[in-house]
Amino acid sequence: MDRPRRPVPWAVAVVYGAVLAGGGYWSLIGEAGERPAHLAGFxxxxxxxxxxxxxxxxxYPVTMPPGPAAALLAARFALFVAAALLDGSGTSRALFVLVPFVAYFAFGRAVSVALAGICLALIAVAFTVSTPDWYRDAEYVSDLLMFSIGLVLAVCMAAVAIAERDARARLERTLDRVAELSAATERNRVARDIHDSLGHHLTAIAIQLEKASTFSDRDPALAAQALRDARASAKDALTEVRRSVHTLRDGTPPFSLPNALTDLARSADGGEPAVTVTVIGEPNSYEPASLAALYRAAQEGVTNARRHAQAATVTVSAAFDEAGARLTVADDGRGFPAAQAGSAAEGFGLLGMRERVQLLGGQISIDSLPGAGTVITVTIPRTTAASVVRRPA
Structure with a gap:
């Protein structure tokens, strides 16, 4: 895996600048005979x-292979030694704290700690060569302790920088994942809306057009009425599309479930199945998302009764109380085996209906037997629905 750009890139430059300033200042005020050569070389x-x-x-702006990383680290170390030999002030010893610091980003913690120990040992050896009894001098001992502290801080700083970098990378991956899930959720929602709204109206249009074609010769008046009903359904579909676009742009508009169910029943006037609607209680105290889910369930039940069940009548009843909302869609169609309910045999519409209801903490049951019709029951708890809708997206 590629390593991202090394964190805190300014740290190395700051140390170089400090050492240059300290060593240059000493070269200017040191022994006169050593100033020119020492300063130029330094x-x-x-x-x-x-x-x-x-x-x-x-x-290597982003990542560096181990080979070049080791070569550059060796080059730095050699130049650190040269700077230390040319700098009589001892300031250049601070450069060696960069060895474990830089190594941490290229090779990890174990190599960094090992190199820190090696640097500390080399400083002790240098003290021993220059001053055999250096350990009796408080100044030397203090310098070694300060250098040790610098090494520890360098390793810790590198570790913190790595941890911060990795945490930021994990956060970015998490945000990307959240964005993907949000996009998938939105795609599913749009797919449900397209199926539940346009699918319903297109089914009605197809039925009316087929009716007009069938009765065009035998009953021209009935065929003409079917064409008018098809045009009305087309207008309803266009209105639904405009309402959906308005919702996407400006938020959820006010929604009246009784009016929507009445329009749903009216769209079936003059044809089959005949739809009757009953609403008990006060739906306006419920969240719009709950009412929309109930309406989509009713719409899907009526559409399936028209398209598949060959039903003559459909009854839609909705009841609202303090505990929750309950919607029942019952038809007298041909039904289907009970084993198909909740199985892969369900179409996309029933799957979308289940998703809507489950997102609101509700439940859905489908009771059907061949020749005995189908009853769809949807329940949505009032408190659960409210808490789910108000949760931040």
Whole structure:
């Protein structure tokens, strides 16, 4: 897996700048005979270090293979040693804390901690070579302790930066997943709306047109009425599309379930099945999403009675009380085996109906037997429906 760009890229440049300032200042105020050579060499080494960083970011802006990472780390270390030899102030020893810091991003924690230990040991060896009894000098001991603290802080800073980077990457993946799920949910909702609204009206249009074609010669008046009913259904479909577009753009408009059910029954006037509607209770106190789910269930039941059940009558009854809402759609059609209810034999309409109701915490049951008609019962708890609808999207 590719590693993202190294976090806190400014940290290395800040250390280089601080060391350059400290070492340059000492070279200017140090022994007169050493100033020119030491200062020129020291500045040249720091310039090379900045060049190494420029190569790093230009050549490997996002990820770096282990081989080049090890080569650049070795080049940095060699230049750190050169800077330390040219810097009599000792400021350049701070460069070595960058060894475990940089290694952490390229090779992980274990290598970083190991290199931190090696750097600490090398500083101790350098002290021993230059001053054998350095451990008796408080200044040397203090410098070694401060260097140890710097190494610890460098490793910790790298670990925190890595953790933050990984957390941000996980958050981005989570947000992408949420976006995908939201898009899938919206696609399913749009699919249900298209099926439940346009599917219903197109079924009515198809039935009326077939009726007009059948009776065009035998009963011209009935055929003409069928054509008028087909045109009315087409207008209703167009109104439904405009209402859906308005909902998508401006939010959910006011919805009256009794009026919608009355229109549903009126669309069947003069044809089969004959639809009767009964509403008991006060639906206006319910959430719009609950009322819409009940209407879509009634619409699907009536459409299936027209398209498949060969029913003569359909009864739609809705009851509302403090506990919840209950919708029943019963037809006297040919029915189907009970084993098909809730199985893969159900069409997309019944599947969409179940999804709508379940999203609101409700339940749906379908009772049917061959030759005995079909009864669809939908119940939606009032409190559950309200809490689901008001939950942030």
């Amino acid at each position: 500045v040249a080494v720091l310039a090379l270090l900045f060049g190494v960083e420029a190569v790093h970011w230009r050549r």
